[in-house]
Amino acid sequence: MRKLRVPAAAALASSTVENYLKQLYRQQRAGGGMVGMGQLASAMGVVPGTATSMAKSLAEAGLARYTPRNGVRLTAAGEQLALHVIRRHRLVELFLVKVLQLDWSVVDEEAERLEHAVSDRVLERMDALLDFPTADPHGDPIPSAHGRLHEPRRLSLANCPLGRPQTIARVLNQDRDFLQFVESEGLAPGAEVTVASRIVAAGAVKLQRRRRGELSLGLAAAAAMLVAPAKPARGEG
Amino acid sequence: MRKLRVPAAAALASSTVENYLKQLYRQQRAGGGMVGMGQLASAMGVVPGTATSMAKSLAEAGLARYTPRNGVRLTAAGEQLALHVIRRHRLVELFLVKVLQLDWSVVDEEAERLEHAVSDRVLERMDALLDFPTADPHGDPIPSAHGRLHEPRRLSLANCPLGRPQTIARVLNQDRDFLQFVESEGLAPGAEVTVASRIVAAGAVKLQRRRRGELSLGLAAAAAMLVAPAKPARGEG
DNA sequence: ATTTTTACTTTGAATAGTCAAAATAGCAAG
């Protein structure tokens, strides 16, 4: 019986609020600091006025700070709640892939609903059954139960050094077709590739795969594939 | 004048509506036919006025028939939807017990939320992983994917023949403490017992358990324990 | 320094679900 009750504000957030928090957390990461109402609105698929009123609500609930005409930003409490939602999302995704054998291209959609329905009790069991994993099927790191998240800064296929073998570490694009393509081309997390060349003007990145030969990617796609320098296999220099 | 939406049962019902449908299905079973607003309201924990307006909504959605001052009753479509929700609920409960090792005394509560968040895709996987089970942890039968449900009429410890060995088949009371008690006393589904005697005036039922000796139950508790005649073990008459 | 553009905020309205309290219908007695 865990006593890991999250901070005060963690009371009961509706799934709507949870989704906004998650989104704010992401955009805050990406765009440093304040998130504008326009960005928030289009990311959430609502009109700007809706974003404004939600920003006010979040502020009122102590989950965010809102400055009119400037933007919103999560408070520490809001950030913690966001991280818990993200933890649920990612753990559920991994569970769906590992235990229920769902395809990694569909689990994001499923997790989007389940993340609001799994209790701490259930989540703990999943965590244990999966042996306390640190990354989801897309390579996204899983926040700890205490809401701590370590995101190593990584290069992508769009900016890593040429000619040096890289291991695919994380796929940022959760689009179904994209993920299916990535998998069918042998580029899922764990795969090893080398960037042979980049023709920036043409927006093309040429890859050399382990035993599958060449493959060209557009720059946007390449940028969505984060990598880590491959550990040289024994015998190689 | 609202637009009548009646495209099969596949429409999207909110979790609120799903909960009402489930409840109506149960009460319709129990009380045969029409369900009064008072009953519905108190079962759902809302005031009667709320039940009335929900009954109207369900009727408008083609999920129920509503006669003012008389009651509601599910249509075929509403019944189908209810059975699908019940299927999700029970399959999820079994999944939580078998795969995630949760205690059977808490899964009802968990399933109450998850039943609205699991997709058909996920449900199918659970079903397969559990090898197409026909009953949940409490012995409640699981409706088929087509919405068919077979509920064998059973006797309970309150009305089965005396002195004849019975197998516990189903526990109707989902109360946490009750379930914990039942399990701790070795009366979970599958267990074998014999009703030694009943003192109706005192409301007491005396049981003889396999290798645990005697146990007395109140009549209400006994009535919540459905049984089936035990198959005589080889060697016995 | 105006004007124009863009981004944002307000206002008014809608839907789902709910409660409190007042109005009623149906039946039960007297």
Place this chain on the structure above:
DNA sequence: CTTGCTATTTTGACTATTCAAAGTAAAAAT
């Protein structure tokens, strides 16, 4: 019949979430 009692239905209100459209501030352009 007339009064009561109980179960229901209505009405008015409130929260959460959202949109449409009108108003406004700040930034960009001229």
